[in-house]
Amino acid sequence: MRTPWGKLGALSRKINPLGTSTQNHHVTDTARNGNSNGNGNGLGAHSLPAVPGETSPGRAGWSFRRCGQSGSRSLKRCGSTGKVNGLGSLKSGDVRIDIGGDEDSDLLGEVVMTGNLTPSSNGFSSKLAPPVEVSARLTTKAFYWGLRCLSLEDVVAVSCYTGSERFTVHSYPWTHTRWVPSAFGKSSRRRDDKHFTAPSEEEAANWANVFANYCHVNVIKVAPKERKGTSVKENVAVDVKIVCKPGPVMLVVVNPLSGRGKASKVFRIKVKPILELAGFQLKVVETKHARHAQELASSINLSECENGIICVGGDGILNEVLNGLLSRDDAEAARAIPLGIIPAGSDNSLIWTVFGIRDATSAAVAIVKGGTVPTDVIGVEWHNTGAVHFGLTVAYYGFMSDVLELSAKYQRRCGPLRYFVAGALRLLCLSHYQCEIHYLPATETDLESVHIDYADAENVDIPAQDSGSLDTCSGVTMPSRLSNDNLAGIVEANTEPSSYIRGLDGKTKRNASGRLGSSAEDAVTVNSASSAPRARTRSKSRSHSFGLGGMVPEAGARPAAVGRRGSTDGSFDNEMDVARTRGWALEEEDKWESRSGTYLGVIMCNHQAKTVQCMKTQSLAPGAEHDDGLVHLLLVRDVGRFKLIRFFLLMQFGKQLSLPFVEYTKARAVWLKPGAGAHQGCGIDGELLTLDGPVTTRMQPYQCKLIGKRQRF
Numbered sequence: 001m002r003t004p005w006g007k008l009g010a011l012s013r014k015i016n017p018l019g020t021s022t023q024n025h026h027v028t029d030t031a032r033n034g035n036s037n038g039n040g041n042g043l044g045a046h047s048l049p050a051v052p053g054e055t056s057p058g059r060a061g062w063s064f065r066r067c068g069q070s071g072s073r074s075l076k077r078c079g080s081t082g083k084v085n086g087l088g089s090l091k092s093g094d095v096r097i098d099i100g101g102d103e104d105s106d107l108l109g110e111v112v113m114t115g116n117l118t119p120s121s122n123g124f125s126s127k128l129a130p131p132v133e134v135s136a137r138l139t140t141k142a143f144y145w146g147l148r149c150l151s152l153e154d155v156v157a158v159s160c161y162t163g164s165e166r167f168t169v170h171s172y173p174w175t176h177t178r179w180v181p182s183a184f185g186k187s188s189r190r191r192d193d194k195h196f197t198a199p200s201e202e203e204a205a206n207w208a209n210v211f212a213n214y215c216h217v218n219v220i221k222v223a224p225k226e227r228k229g230t231s232v233k234e235n236v237a238v239d240v241k242i243v244c245k246p247g248p249v250m251l252v253v254v255n256p257l258s259g260r261g262k263a264s265k266v267f268r269i270k271v272k273p274i275l276e277l278a279g280f281q282l283k284v285v286e287t288k289h290a291r292h293a294q295e296l297a298s299s300i301n302l303s304e305c306e307n308g309i310i311c312v313g314g315d316g317i318l319n320e321v322l323n324g325l326l327s328r329d330d331a332e333a334a335r336a337i338p339l340g341i342i343p344a345g346s347d348n349s350l351i352w353t354v355f356g357i358r359d360a361t362s363a364a365v366a367i368v369k370g371g372t373v374p375t376d377v378i379g380v381e382w383h384n385t386g387a388v389h390f391g392l393t394v395a396y397y398g399f400m401s402d403v404l405e406l407s408a409k410y411q412r413r414c415g416p417l418r419y420f421v422a423g424a425l426r427l428l429c430l431s432h433y434q435c436e437i438h439y440l441p442a443t444e445t446d447l448e449s450v451h452i453d454y455a456d457a458e459n460v461d462i463p464a465q466d467s468g469s470l471d472t473c474s475g476v477t478m479p480s481r482l483s484n485d486n487l488a489g490i491v492e493a494n495t496e497p498s499s500y501i502r503g504l505d506g507k508t509k510r511n512a513s514g515r516l517g518s519s520a521e522d523a524v525t526v527n528s529a530s531s532a533p534r535a536r537t538r539s540k541s542r543s544h545s546f547g548l549g550g551m552v553p554e555a556g557a558r559p560a561a562v563g564r565r566g567s568t569d570g571s572f573d574n575e576m577d578v579a580r581t582r583g584w585a586l587e588e589e590d591k592w593e594s595r596s597g598t599y600l601g602v603i604m605c606n607h608q609a610k611t612v613q614c615m616k617t618q619s620l621a622p623g624a625e626h627d628d629g630l631v632h633l634l635l636v637r638d639v640g641r642f643k644l645i646r647f648f649l650l651m652q653f654g655k656q657l658s659l660p661f662v663e664y665t666k667a668r669a670v671w672l673k674p675g676a677g678a679h680q681g682c683g684i685d686g687e688l689l690t691l692d693g694p695v696t697t698r699m700q701p702y703q704c705k706l707i708g709k710r711q712r713f
């Protein structure tokens, strides 16, 4: 990995330590654009001889500062007398190197404190290597001492001790097992405590106060010990107040049965210590039964989890919490609650795909470091009941839901491998899944706005521990394609009281009955303005409304009323007729496309849907993003078990969309109805539900917030 350190190191060698050397050495773009946010492994620090403390522990250090209006940054040599924001104290003999970074450069951050510290890595005394004082500095990006550095992204907390000049920096840097090639081994975070002694108690307190701007500071009270050769007066603690913000208040929901049934242990041993170290105030609840988390989220006092709800388990437990929150009467306030995920389940597709995290320790550190990522929410609406079930990952019908259903039998015996076992068994006796599908493809405008939104979002600096409302959260805008009147009906329909979960009682989990033994020839019908095998009149097309994306309620129409639907036979056309009689008009009247026949899978993804158990390259919908506002629809035709195996094999490399029997579309809404007597199971984020009639899947006009940031290794 290329870092700016090499350049800076080379540059600094040209400098006369006495400060008489040339000034304003410009560094190339390569150095300027480098990212030195440090990954906690001291990367590049060895090539930074600009810190003289490491070779001669004197009283001088180098500090980096951004030069006022010019936006450039400069390297300066300064006194190290523990100045907080002490840039003004730089001496006349300072060496200034203008490295010409721009304001957006992510180089070294601005120096907030410099000083001298005595580090000792394994406690406060070391007989083998007596501690040596080195110069240290804290910038807005990292903490440097001697030759070493720690990215503030890895620092979880600082502990300081009353009446002492010592303090400890607790960090969780990424570590990689050296002998394992990086392509195979996975990096993980491991705890690394660094102990320091400042020249005085006051200076130690100053360091703690400055660190408090970036992480939690634990103040540990210790009785002042009498030191040999010092007077009692000298031992009196200096009264410097350490100010630290109170930690966030969070609810933790643990599914003890997730994955291999070790979620409670994972939380207790790996996660809780990190969160407590970081000052979190936790209320921990272990689920007692299925739907417990949903009940809890739907009834909890939001002040008990105002800073977030952390779900320890798989995607299923998060899905329960999401549905509980969105079923509340105060759903608008509830959906502003950020959701954290600790992966302890079988799959944990969401956190792996969105954050690139798959271990509990990294997830806990990501939660501590804060920030939120807005993520689309898909809603699957049952037409018969008006119930809506929400999801964040993927909704599917066909082979995958059949496997999900069977896998429940093997949860205890096989843990995360149960999907493979159930999949193999289902492959041996492959079913055929007859269904009717209508979908509204994304328009050019949708795709363009996705691109623009996404590009904008990349430039957004997510504030740490932001718990404001979605509307005020930077980077969270109601997608333009959803914010217009077109979706007024959807918005209103989705604010219906807890009718969303009407379909989610015990019955919904019952086994689906009936299989189709025959494999009907696929019948593909495309309803488009140009080619319409199923000829539709304009008015007929207009009847294809029913709260689907792209429809406009006529003045006075109440979309929620349309939600109380129910057509005579549940067919797409008849349901749209019902909607038409209720005064709905269609904008995208000729744009719906239709398919019917037997399929092995109808898969609707909210993001790439990577699977933890599989290879890193695996992806269900490679082009999808978690915030693009589109349903990524995959239709896998009924082509037999061998081609299905091929589909899963190619999926490991994200190449399955090239298969001729796979149809991939970016859609705004998908209407699905299983055939009479066909399998009725449907999976949403690993939760098994029963269809019993047509459902519509579409993006919700709001997003939910996931706590964390995408990891950079």
Ligand SMILES: Nc1ncnc2c1ncn2[C@@H]1O[C@H](COP(=O)(O)OP(=O)(O)OP(=O)(O)O)[C@@H](O)[C@H]1O
Residues within 6 Å of the ligand: 255, 256, 257, 258, 259, 260, 287, 288, 289, 290, 291, 292, 312, 313, 314, 315, 316, 317, 318, 320, 344, 345, 346, 347, 348, 349, 685, 686, 687
């Ligand atoms: N105490 C409990 N007893 C029985 N079932 C539970 C309990 N708590 C939660 N559940 C149910 O367990 C199901 C699966 O939970 P979860 O998703 O956390 O684990 P997983 O299935 O191992 O992981 P993944 O969904 O990532 O594959 C959820 O649908 C939830 O309803």
